Every structure is written in C-alpha cells, then in structure tokens.
Amino acid sequence: MTERIVVVGAALYDAGRMLAARRSAPVELAGRWELPGGKVEPGERPEQALVRELREELGVEAEPLEPIPGEWPLGRPGYVLRVWTAKLVSGEARPLEDHDALRWLTPDQIWDVDWLDQDRPAVAEAARRLGQG
Numbered sequence: 001m002t003e004r005i006v007v008v009g010a011a012l013y014d015a016g017r018m019l020a021a022r023r024s025a026p027v028e029l030a031g032r033w034e035l036p037g038g039k040v041e042p043g044e045r046p047e048q049a050l051v052r053e054l055r056e057e058l059g060v061e062a063e064p065l066e067p068i069p070g071e072w073p074l075g076r077p078g079y080v081l082r083v084w085t086a087k088l089v090s091g092e093a094r095p096l097e098d099h100d101a102l103r104w105l106t107p108d109q110i111w112d113v114d115w116l117d118q119d120r121p122a123v124a125e126a127a128r129r130l131g132q133g
Helices: 046-058 107-112 117-132
Strands: 005-014 017-023 037-039 061-073 079-090 099-105
Touching: 005 046, 005 061, 005 117, 017 046, 017 117, 037 046, 046 061, 046 079, 061 117, 079 117, 099 107, 107 117
Parallel strands: 005 079
Antiparallel strands: 005 017, 005 037, 017 099, 061 079
C-alpha cells in the first residue's frame, strides 16, 4: 500500500486579492501556476505546515483561516492536495523556493494564469470565497 502524503496549499488572501505562484521546477510543471504550500511533515498539523511552508517559500507570516472542502490527487502515488484559505499577516511575498514569479490576482483576474490541473477545483472555491469578501 502506498504511503499517504498530504500536501497543503494556501489560498493566501490580502487586500481582496489571492496569491498565485509560478513553478520553476520540476520541468514538467515549470511555467504553470499553483497555490503555494508544501508537504506536511511527520507530527505536524496541516495548519502548522501551511504557516511553515509560506514562511520558507515566500518569506511571509500567514494565518490559516479554514479548509476548503475536498482533497485532490497529485501526480505522484499517495500524494494528495488539501487547501486552506489564509490571510497575509506580515511580510512581502517573494519567490524563495521552487517558484520564479508571484502574482496577486483580483477576483476577475483569477483565471488569467495557467493553474496546475490539481489546483483548479480549490482555486475555483477560493475565488468564490474571495469574491464574497
């Protein structure tokens, strides 16, 4: 049986916008956009992993708000994506790991970028919530 690995993604909100991060690696994902985040480490709660990953990947402090219902399989066996909405607490987001560009998107710009397929359902729900804010 394949071990289950949870990857957390953040629908990171600030000033009525949501952050998108463009992958620089691996090659098959480079140039496409995703919700920033990363793997949950052993003994770590998903919300803790989200805060840690956003600090490592973007250099920001964020506060997890609520999970977006559902989980989505990723390209590797056993890997699943879970997404939380989060708000920017402090710092200015910059691409530090695995990304070469960031964009803050308003609700009418959400689909202007080429999202990774597995991120699309969560992005749609996050965009709906952003539009209500």
